[in-house]
Amino acid sequence: MEKRLEILITNDDSINAEGINLLANIMKSYGNVTVVAPLLPQSGKSAALSLGEKLYLKETYREEGLIKYTFTGTPVDCIKIGINECLSGKKPDIIVSGINHGSNCSVASLYSGTLGACIEGTIYGVPSIGFSLNTHDPSPDFSGIIKYINVILDNFLSNPPATGVYLNVNFPNLPAEKITGIKFARRGKGMWVKEFETYEDPEEGRYFVMAGHFHNLDEEEHIADHKLVKQGYITIVPHNIDNTDYSEISRLSSVWKL
Amino acid sequence: MEKRLEILITNDDSINAEGINLLANIMKSYGNVTVVAPLLPQSGKSAALSLGEKLYLKETYREEGLIKYTFTGTPVDCIKIGINECLSGKKPDIIVSGINHGSNCSVASLYSGTLGACIEGTIYGVPSIGFSLNTHDPSPDFSGIIKYINVILDNFLSNPPATGVYLNVNFPNLPAEKITGIKFARRGKGMWVKEFETYEDPEEGRYFVMAGHFHNLDEEEHIADHKLVKQGYITIVPHNIDNTDYSEISRLSSVWKL
Numbered sequence: 001m002e003k004r005l006e007i008l009i010t011n012d013d014s015i016n017a018e019g020i021n022l023l024a025n026i027m028k029s030y031g032n033v034t035v036v037a038p039l040l041p042q043s044g045k046s047a048a049l050s051l052g053e054k055l056y057l058k059e060t061y062r063e064e065g066l067i068k069y070t071f072t073g074t075p076v077d078c079i080k081i082g083i084n085e086c087l088s089g090k091k092p093d094i095i096v097s098g099i100n101h102g103s104n105c106s107v108a109s110l111y112s113g114t115l116g117a118c119i120e121g122t123i124y125g126v127p128s129i130g131f132s133l134n135t136h137d138p139s140p141d142f143s144g145i146i147k148y149i150n151v152i153l154d155n156f157l158s159n160p161p162a163t164g165v166y167l168n169v170n171f172p173n174l175p176a177e178k179i180t181g182i183k184f185a186r187r188g189k190g191m192w193v194k195e196f197e198t199y200e201d202p203e204e205g206r207y208f209v210m211a212g213h214f215h216n217l218d219e220e221e222h223i224a225d226h227k228l229v230k231q232g233y234i235t236i237v238p239h240n241i242d243n244t245d246y247s248e249i250s251r252l253s254s255v256w257k258l
Numbered sequence: 259m260e261k262r263l264e265i266l267i268t269n270d271d272s273i274n275a276e277g278i279n280l281l282a283n284i285m286k287s288y289g290n291v292t293v294v295a296p297l298l299p300q301s302g303k304s305a306a307l308s309l310g311e312k313l314y315l316k317e318t319y320r321e322e323g324l325i326k327y328t329f330t331g332t333p334v335d336c337i338k339i340g341i342n343e344c345l346s347g348k349k350p351d352i353i354v355s356g357i358n359h360g361s362n363c364s365v366a367s368l369y370s371g372t373l374g375a376c377i378e379g380t381i382y383g384v385p386s387i388g389f390s391l392n393t394h395d396p397s398p399d400f401s402g403i404i405k406y407i408n409v410i411l412d413n414f415l416s417n418p419p420a421t422g423v424y425l426n427v428n429f430p431n432l433p434a435e436k437i438t439g440i441k442f443a444r445r446g447k448g449m450w451v452k453e454f455e456t457y458e459d460p461e462e463g464r465y466f467v468m469a470g471h472f473h474n475l476d477e478e479e480h481i482a483d484h485k486l487v488k489q490g491y492i493t494i495v496p497h498n499i500d501n502t503d504y505s506e507i508s509r510l511s512s513v514w515k516l
Contacts, residue, residue, distance in 0.1 A: 043309055044306060044307035045304075046304035046305040046306045046307075046334075046374065047305070047368050047369055048302060048303045048304045048306040048369070049302035049303075049304075049369050049468060050302075050468065051301055051302045051468055052467065053467070053468075054457075054459075054462075054465040054466075055454075055465060055466045055467065055468070056462070056463070056464075056466075057464070057466065074306075076304075076369075077468075080453045080454070080468075081466060084452075084453050084454055085454065085466070107381055110305050110377055110381070110499065111305055111306070111307050116304065119368055123365055123368070123449050124449065151516065152516075155514040155516065159510065159513045159514055161503075162503070162506055164503075165503045165506050181516075182516045184507045184510060184511045185507075186500070186504065186507065187500050187501070187502045191381050194342075195338045195342050196313075196338070196339065196342055196343065199312075201312075204312075205314070206314075206315070207312040207313060207314050208312075208313045208314075208315065208339060208343070209310065209311070209312060210308065210309055210310070210311075210313075210335075236510075237502055238502065238503040238506035238507060238510060239501045239502060239503065240502075240503040241368065242444070242445050243445070243497045243498050243499070243500075243501040244445045244495055244496065244498075245423045245496040245498040246444065248423050248496035248498070249442045249496060252417065252419065252442060252494075252496060253442045255417045256413040256417055257413060258409065258410075258413065258439075258440045
């Protein structure tokens, strides 16, 4: 009998998100699934750790081939406790993160907790992939994901990314029949602007809440991930955890006077 | 009269750390300094944002050429509020983060709040540099930094990193006269192992606290940052915010069947 894959799943929208529960159901056909999800939403937590905090792990569901836990930390913490405790120190065969409610294209990939989990998986040497859907709707139309996720997973399993590389997959917010296709892409250029709203509290004084909107800085429609998703493509960006700029080592070494 | 530089400073150890206060004093000789530091320690917060939280900004100190604020968010939040509010929407000429109490070599650079601030500065298009000292001692020997930081800053100002690139500078925990030299380096390979300690609370049950130690995975003594710091070098790693792996786009495009 063929050995079943061991699959570790997390996200940053918490155990209650529809995205992670759909993902867990999809992944059951690929192997044994262990879900370790944040107890509370952790959107925008990047690769943050919870240093010095008391962290609580709780099993919340168990059936043949599927166990779910909550953990009171970040997505990175979930991967760490998932491997160290839930899988008894044994690395899973793959790590799958998401399905995130919201795009992780362009600079969002730097802030994303969904992808923070993939960074951690990659540090552990486990092939890791993150899925995101370009809407914050808590009950979105998942038909595009249901139609296309298996072809992506099948390729990911037969030809995983190179050592040090994780995959960032973004789905447009479209029903399956409206999706244009699947394309490899690079991280698009952009930034957030007008980032805070200011409020006045009679007791505690002035405070700020993060707001803002995305500002495009990229004209390369054929390769920038956020531009392609806008055109109806599913994008796949390979990100490398080693972001050393080797050409800058050479250039700066030659011009700096040290 | 020459225009004075506008300098924005943050860290992840909070406003009370000796490192940031030394850095603010050093930077005063380069221009007008605005410090926006986390009110509370934010070590290991990576490029995390505080989405949906009430964030409080407070001016704590002012003299000619130096203003200090605390902010209740992460280092990334500090850069955002620093530019949007404290500098009235005007980008500073440079961003300087640190001096971190603890190494940010190897994978620590992925978890580092000090470098999260540099990522944010780089998204804004501002030349950004982070300084870290390889000890968690709250009152360390800063003599190596005091001796060598000016030559690094002078080069950073005359030959800043390319667009999209920030610099990660790590100092060995040595007195000035014991430092071997300054070298450009790449991010060394390694990971943390045995990552949690388990405790039993009579009321709340079992909980975990992050622990663990660094495990080296790199044999290239001459280029891996954490190995060079161990040899007594100050290391400078140029990191690129675009961590797209372009060679993997080509390779995976040719082998995946989409």
